[in-house]
Amino acid sequence: MDEKKQKGLxxxxxxxxxxxxxxxxxxxxxxxxxxxxxxGRSFPFVPSILKAVQTVVDRGIxxxxxxxxxxxxxxxxxxxxxxxxxxxxxxxxxxxxxxxVEPWIQFIRNIPPLAYVPLVVIxxxxxxxxxxIVIWLATFLIMTVTIYQGVRNVDETLIKAARxxxxxxxxxxxxxxxxxxxxxxxTAVRLGVSVALTTLIAAESTGATAxxxxxxRSFSNSFEVAPMLLYIILIGxxxxxxxxxxxxxxxxxxxxxxxxxx
Amino acid sequence: MAGETRDIKxxxxxxxxxxxxxxxxxxALNGVDLDIxxxxxxxxxxxxxxxxxxxLNIIAGLLDATSGAVYLDGKKIDGTGTERxxxxxxxxxxxxxxxxxxxxxxxxxxxxxxxxxxxxxxKYIKMVQLExxxxxxxxxxxxxxxxRVAIARAYAVQPEVLLMDEPFGALDAQTRTQLQxxxxxxxxxxxxxxxxxxxxxxxxxILANRVIVMSARPGRIKTIVDIDLPYPRTxxxxxxxxxxxxxxxxxxxxxxxxxxxxx
Ligand SMILES: Nc1ncnc2c1ncn2[C@@H]1O[C@H](COP(=O)(O)OP(=O)(O)O)[C@@H](O)[C@H]1O
Ligand SMILES: [Mg+2]
Numbered sequence: 001m002d003e004k005k006q007k008g009l010x011x012x013x014x015x016x017x018x019x020x021x022x023x024x025x026x027x028x029x030x031x032x033x034x035x036x037x038x039x040g041r042s043f044p045f046v047p048s049i050l051k052a053v054q055t056v057v058d059r060g061i062x063x064x065x066x067x068x069x070x071x072x073x074x075x076x077x078x079x080x081x082x083x084x085x086x087x088x089x090x091x092x093x094x095x096x097x098x099x100x101v102e103p104w105i106q107f108i109r110n111i112p113p114l115a116y117v118p119l120v121v122i123x124x125x126x127x128x129x130x131x132x133i134v135i136w137l138a139t140f141l142i143m144t145v146t147i148y149q150g151v152r153n154v155d156e157t158l159i160k161a162a163r164x165x166x167x168x169x170x171x172x173x174x175x176x177x178x179x180x181x182x183x184x185x186x187t188a189v190r191l192g193v194s195v196a197l198t199t200l201i202a203a204e205s206t207g208a209t210a211x212x213x214x215x216x217r218s219f220s221n222s223f224e225v226a227p228m229l230l231y232i233i234l235i236g237x238x239x240x241x242x243x244x245x246x247x248x249x250x251x252x253x254x255x256x257x258x259x260x261x262x
Numbered sequence: 263m264a265g266e267t268r269d270i271k272x273x274x275x276x277x278x279x280x281x282x283x284x285x286x287x288x289x290a291l292n293g294v295d296l297d298i299x300x301x302x303x304x305x306x307x308x309x310x311x312x313x314x315x316x317x318l319n320i321i322a323g324l325l326d327a328t329s330g331a332v333y334l335d336g337k338k339i340d341g342t343g344t345e346r347x348x349x350x351x352x353x354x355x356x357x358x359x360x361x362x363x364x365x366x367x368x369x370x371x372x373x374x375x376x377x378x379x380x381x382x383x384x385k386y387i388k389m390v391q392l393e394x395x396x397x398x399x400x401x402x403x404x405x406x407x408x409x410r411v412a413i414a415r416a417y418a419v420q421p422e423v424l425l426m427d428e429p430f431g432a433l434d435a436q437t438r439t440q441l442q443x444x445x446x447x448x449x450x451x452x453x454x455x456x457x458x459x460x461x462x463x464x465x466x467x468i469l470a471n472r473v474i475v476m477s478a479r480p481g482r483i484k485t486i487v488d489i490d491l492p493y494p495r496t497x498x499x500x501x502x503x504x505x506x507x508x509x510x511x512x513x514x515x516x517x518x519x520x521x522x523x524x525x
Contacts, residue, residue, distance in 0.1 A: 155354070157350050157352055158354055158356060160322075160324055160348070160350070160354065161348070161350060161354035161355075162367070163324065163342045164322055164342050164344075164346065164347060165344065165347075165368035165371060165415070165419060166342075166343075166368055166371040166419065167371055171371055175367075175371075179358045182358070254358075256357050256399045256401060257357065258357065
């Protein structure tokens with residue numbers, strides 16, 4: 001009886017209400033952290049953050065850092081995507097390619113990009129170039145693996161069905177393999193964007209002149225905690241916004257799927 | 263020759279299939295000979311693993327025979343062709359296409375303009391009574407409806423031969439009975455040569471002119487049973503002696519082979 005009533009209450013609060021409560025809880029936790037002597041050093045409360053917004057806008061660095069980071073992310077991701085698609089198809093179609101390439105993709109994929117950034121900088125020099133290269137590499141790896149799975153997963157009876165309806169090799173690719181792979185391509189894009197953002201901070205760790213990641217380190221050096229926390233929150237907002245947009249795209253384009261994978 | 267083979271639509275001429283895997287050779291078909299007449303409805307029964315699907319795939323051109331050949335109207339087949347349509351057990355609908363687009367798929371591949379393809383597709387969608395679902399996606403359909411779409415899609419390209427691999431195997435008994443009746447009706451409306459695999463002996467007797475019983479590994483034709491019952495064969499028929507005798511006879515043949523497999 002009691003449980004029933006509780007369940008009724010849980011269901012009666014709309015999603016927006018829960019979101020609001022969740023937000024309140026976070027603010028409360030943040031407040032508690034900010035008044036504690038130790039954690040308060042890392043978590044200045046909302047008024048300090050608002051002041052920090054003022055500061056970074058006045059200094060003109062917020063826009064500069066944001067644009068710089070986004071250029072690196074977009075370029076790195078774009079290169080990653082246009083190279084991952086053919087690589088994934090080559091791996092799926094020519095088994096020798098898969099046998100030779102895949103172990104190394106898996107190997108490198110498990111190395112945190114932060115580890116090899118200095119190596120890239122040595123060859124590529126400082127500035128944007130190493131950032132783009134590192135993001136390219138990281139997104140290429142994750143997207144190749146994901147799209148490759150998709151091509152391998154294409155239901156063989158669909159290919160047979162298309163063949164007996166008169167499909168030639170070219171038709172098979174355009175009308176069966178490509179649409180069947182679309183959900184995996186979109187998943188790859190979502191994972192790729194997420195990896196691009198997480199890699200960005202590592203990519204900007206050496207020799208960057210602007211960017212969200214570079215600025216966080218420079219704030220850290222000058223003990224400017226509030227702007228640092230502000231930037232961290234902003235990175236989170238960018239991440240979740242892009243994920244939401246891509247998920248919406250996924251629903252739009254692959255609503256025909258029986259079940260949706262994560 | 264023309265006089266002699268006039269009525270033979272499909273000639274299966276000593277077809278042999280050997281799969282070569284890592285564990286060695288597997289003889290799936292060991293010399294299958296069968297003449298299928300124009301507009302004949304053939305049902306194939308046999309224990310699972312006896313090579314029924316292998317034979318169907320060879321006729322469809324999706325697999326090559328190791329030796330022997332299949333002739334369609336006296337011409338040796340080589341690869342797939344739209345004069346041979348296939349309906350698969352797992353429906354094999356394109357999940358990203360609506361019912362209408364699925365049925366139009368083969369017509370578009372022929373290069374037919376959209377409106378003409380749509381008109382023909384609609385005709386066959388009506389034939390399987392799915393006109394209320396033209397814009398639905400496969401995921402929105404029940405198993406029976408999916409298989410109806412698959413049948414409409416196969417019919418739409420107007421094949422001369424329809425190959426069906428346990429098309430109703432995944433459906434519940436009631437839907438299956440209904441689709442059997444529909445299939446006979448469409449077959450009578452638009453005559454085709456049908457090659458239908460099933461593991462359901464009753465289904466075979468309801469549908470077929472001749473029932474082919476295949477033997478266990480290596481697959482061969484064991485017996486051919488003529489079903490001289492008039493169409494449409496209703497459910498009441500299942501109580502009649504003639505039907506029950508046929509069922510007992512065919513079931514007995516299949517069961518012997520089933521025991522063979524168990525050994
Ligand atoms: N691609 C394949 N490679 C190796 N063996 C196969 C392959 N396809 C089928 N077989 C084997 O050939 C035999 C006949 O298979 P199949 O034609 O599917 O039988 P059925 O449809 O009568 O159940 C089975 O023993 C099966 O394991
Ligand atoms: Mg089979």
